[in-house]
Amino acid sequence: MAHExxxxxxxxxxxxxxxxxxxxxxxxxxxxxxxxxxxxxxxxTYTPLTHYQDLNPPPLVSPTNRTQRTAVISTLYSDSYALAAAVLAHSYQHHHPNHTARLLLPYLPGRISPPALCVVRAAGWQLIEVPFIPPPNHGKGIHHRFIDQYTKLNIWDLPDTHIDKAIYLDADTLVRAPFPELFDLPYTFAAVPDVYTDAARSFTIDFNAGVLVFTPSPDVLATMKRTLQSSEDSDTKARYPPAQAEQAFLNLFFAGTALRLPYAYNANLAIKRRSPALWASLSSPSSDNRARIVHYTLVKPFKDIPLRSLRGSSHAGAGASYDDDHARRVLSTLPASENGFWAEEVGWWARAFEDMMAGEVGRAVQACLREEDSGDDKVKEPIKRALPRSLGSLWRRKGRGGAPIPKQPETTTGLETATTVVVSETGVTITETNSTETTTTSPTPV
Incomplete structure (x- = not known):
């Protein structure tokens, strides 16, 4: 029998x-x-508020008055940002034609070449030498690009300026619309919240240090330095993640008192990545929320335009085009990158740059750069020492504390004009020659 x-x-x-x-x-x-x-x-996770320290910041509100002395301030730590600073000054003056704020540019002596100093001064900046402020802990943990950034803290006490209210702008910003209302803010410190491209951080409560509205004070600077330089076991030692340098420090220092400004005053390009709808509002010229200041954080239109490429021909006349082949190539190539994602924003900067170079500032910029090409070292050395200072003395000031405005040279329309800068023991002489006459300025003492 079979069994299963x-x-x-x-x-x-x-x-x-x-x-x-x-x-x-x-x-x-x-x-x-x-x-x-x-x-x-x-x-x-660290935040300036959850890890709050009372580092003795200034009072929340500062008195304002209609006669207060104001300034727009930027900084310059290397030649690579000189062109950006020049275009920034031009854009501010273009949108504030009747301004009385001084344009102040602190810089590190010995770091910036004479031609670069000449260029930014030609654009309207008043140059101010400031000391290097080293990062705490010998720079341990700080990103190498931010080693110089603590020097920015000098803006709270620039020598011989006596400013009541100031607006700080990073050199890689561009003014797109007037913002006189910022000078009337009663608060001692204000900034715009930061934005990051990654989803983890995105829009944050921490502020970006590229645009600051503040009340200068030597006491505030002294307090900042003391909290940075205190020993590790001191109660007054500022403790924060070091990677973002002075921005992280300022977020801690003003953690409980900073006024948050709308994004229109620091339109970080990262916003376009995180919120295209918000960026559309900021970039619309008809919007009440239109950007007053654009911050070129993710793309730098000026980065690949060396100053020497702007020197032009030594025979270029008034109104003549500068030698712009390289600049135009750069500015025409950038909009095509990333499938044209930044085309509009690069166009804003390019138009401001071209407008600057087409006017009197552009001619002064060319004069600064052409003389550096002289083959005679005996001529080049005094130019390096004297030209930035002496060129600035040829400018006049508009109104009380106004920014420098170039004198209008005498030229003959339709005639070819050449500008020559000659340095001698008696000073700097700028000569303009055309086919019928020669106009020479008086030597400026060196």
Whole structure:
């Protein structure tokens, strides 16, 4: 008689049934561990408010009056940002034609070449030498690009300026509309919240240090230096993540008192990545929320335009085009990058740059750069020492504390004109020659 036997379960079949259970167990364990780590990370994540320190910031409100002395300030730590600073000054003056604010540019002596100093002065900046402020802890943990950034703190006490209210603008910003209302703010410190391209941080409560409205004070600078230089075991030692340098420090120093400004006053390009709808509002010229100041954080239109490429021909006359082939190539190539994502924003900067170079400032910029090409070292050395200062003395001031405005040279329309800068022991002489006459300024003492 035949019997039917129940087949034995194979080892393979048993393993196949256990495998999903094991995988499920492993998955649950991994997710649980990830949640624990994430919660611990969120609990320990640094923010200037959760890790608040009272570092004795200035009073919340400062008195304002209609006769207060005002300034727009930027900084210059290398030649690579000289052109950006020049275009920034031009854009500010273009949108504030009747301004009385001084344009002040602190810089590190010995770091900036004479031609670069000449260029920014030609654009309207008043140059101010400031000392280097070293990062705390010998720069440990700071990004190498930010080593010089603590020097920015000098803006709270620029020598011989006596400013009541100031607006600081990074050199890689561009003015797109007037903002006189910022000078009337009663608060001692204001800035715009920062924006990051990654989803984890995105829009933050921390502010970006590229645009600051503040009340200068030597006491504030002294307090800042003291909190930075205190010993590690001191209660007054500022403690914050060092990677973002002075921006992280300022976020801690003004953590409880900073006024947050609308994004229109620091339109960080990162906004376009994170919120195209908000950027559309900021970039619309008809919007009440239109950007007053654009911050070129993610693309630098000036980066690949060396100053020497702007020197032009030594025979270029008034109104003549500068030698712009290289600049035009750069500014025409950038909009095509990233499938044209930044085309509009690069166009804003390019138009401001071209407008500057087409006018009197552009001619002064060319004069600064052409003389540096002289092959005679005996001529070049006194130019290096004297031209930035002496060229600035040929400018007049408009109104009380007004920014320098170039004198209008006498020229004959339609005639070819050449500008020559000659340095002698008696000073600097700028000569303009055309086909019928020669106009020479008086020597400026060196």
């Amino acid at each position: 036997y129940t087949p034995l379960h194979s080892i393979a079949n048993a393993n196949s049934r256990r495998r999903p259970r094991c995988l499920l167990f492993v998955l649950v364990a991994v997710v649980t561990c990830a949640l624990v780590v994430a919660l611990a990370w969120r609990t320990d």
